[in-house]
Amino acid sequence: LKLSGSEQEEITGKETDNPEAYSAFLQGLGYYRQYKPEDLAQAIIYFKKAIELDPNYSRAYAELAVTYWDIAVLFYWPKLGMSLWEAKYKARKYLKMAMKNPTSRAYRLMGEMALTTRQYETAIAGVEQAIALDPNLFTADRAYVLTCSGRPEDGLEMVNKAMRRDPHSLTLNWWNLGLANFFLGRLEEAATAFGRGFKLNPEFAASGVGLMASYGLLGRDQQAQAALQQERADDDEHPGSRKTPGEGVDRHLGGEDAQVDGARRRRLGVGVLEPVVEQRKRALDAKGHKD
Numbered sequence: 001l002k003l004s005g006s007e008q009e010e011i012t013g014k015e016t017d018n019p020e021a022y023s024a025f026l027q028g029l030g031y032y033r034q035y036k037p038e039d040l041a042q043a044i045i046y047f048k049k050a051i052e053l054d055p056n057y058s059r060a061y062a063e064l065a066v067t068y069w070d071i072a073v074l075f076y077w078p079k080l081g082m083s084l085w086e087a088k089y090k091a092r093k094y095l096k097m098a099m100k101n102p103t104s105r106a107y108r109l110m111g112e113m114a115l116t117t118r119q120y121e122t123a124i125a126g127v128e129q130a131i132a133l134d135p136n137l138f139t140a141d142r143a144y145v146l147t148c149s150g151r152p153e154d155g156l157e158m159v160n161k162a163m164r165r166d167p168h169s170l171t172l173n174w175w176n177l178g179l180a181n182f183f184l185g186r187l188e189e190a191a192t193a194f195g196r197g198f199k200l201n202p203e204f205a206a207s208g209v210g211l212m213a214s215y216g217l218l219g220r221d222q223q224a225q226a227a228l229q230q231e232r233a234d235d236d237e238h239p240g241s242r243k244t245p246g247e248g249v250d251r252h253l254g255g256e257d258a259q260v261d262g263a264r265r266r267r268l269g270v271g272v273l274e275p276v277v278e279q280r281k282r283a284l285d286a287k288g289h290k291d
Contacts (some may be wrong), residue, residue: 015103016060021053025060032067035171036203037076043067058098062105065094066141069109073116074204104130111145120149140172147180156180171201178210191223192212 016022028046031039044067050060072087089228095113098106111126127145140162147155161177174197181190191214198207215223 012284015101016050016054016057018054018057021050021057021060024050024053025057028063028067032063035070035201037071037079040067040071040076041080056101058101059103059105061094061098062103062109062198065098066105066109068094069112074206076203102129102133104134107133107139108139109147112141113150115145123149124151140176143176143180144172147176147183152180152183157182165239171197171198171204171207174200175204175207177212178207178214182210182214185216187214191218 005248007197008220013087016025024046028043028050031046032043044064047060047064047067050057051064054060068087069091071082072084072091077084077087078225091109092113095106095109099110107126107130111123111130114120114126123145130142143155143159146152146158150241155176159173159180163173174193178190178193178197181187181193191211192209194211194214197204201207215221216241221247254260
């Protein structure tokens with residue numbers, strides 16, 4: 001398994017003296033960064049194996065927590081035969097264990113979880129604590145927390161560094177690059193980033209939602225229609241995970257309460273993307289019926 005410079009820096013200490021546990025951890029990391037449902041399921045197997053071999057392997061607990069959290073917020077859980085409650089419960093369970101000896105990864109997840117309840121100060125604190133442990137580590141999840149906490153300029157700077165230092169995490173890097181540019185009003189750049197991410201991993205619905213929203217604001221109906229049809233095609237392939245484009249954004253950005261205050265929804269990004277997506281969806285559907 002070949003690691004990026006960013007990954008090598010983060011696991012230099014390995015946090016385990018058990019070579020078999022470390023090997024299992026690396027295998028899990030390799031599956032995780034593919035960022036597709038079946039790959040995350042495999043990552044869980046290897047992270048659990050690493051923990052079985054070394055019950056004090058803090059980083060393995062953190063990665064296991066992150067994997068379950070991503071399964072929950074990306075709506076991958078129906079495809080993997082889980083419930084939403086199970087995925088979130090296990091994410092919090094393993095994060096609690098990881099926080100006994102916290103790593104940068106654990107603090108980063110703490111920040112992401114804080115976004116779901118609009119605890120922006122806690123979210124930023126998580127990123128800052130992660131940076132204190134690994135000042136030279138630049139990752140997409142740090143960029144995500146910064147962007148969704150109202151600091152898209154910092155998020156853009158972080159994800160640009162992540163693109164150079166962590167070239168393997170392409171799905172997350174392209175998504176966060178698109179998200180930061182979208183909030184900064186750079187719609188052409190946002191559409192390009194979302195489009196590249198969606199082409200790379202069509203199952204990552206958030207990229208399709210962002211792409212459709214960007215095209216909608218740019219007035220490119222045909223391209224928005226194509227993005228909508230692609231997302232619907234993925235829903236047809238996996239009917240258990242069907243969702244509206246707006247719901248996809250809401251789930252991905254962590255909004256669990258549909259009645260969230262408007263200003264806070266804008267800060268999370270839901271208030272920016274969701275109405276645009278739903279409006280364009282209705283307009284495109286109406287246009288399709290006329291044709």
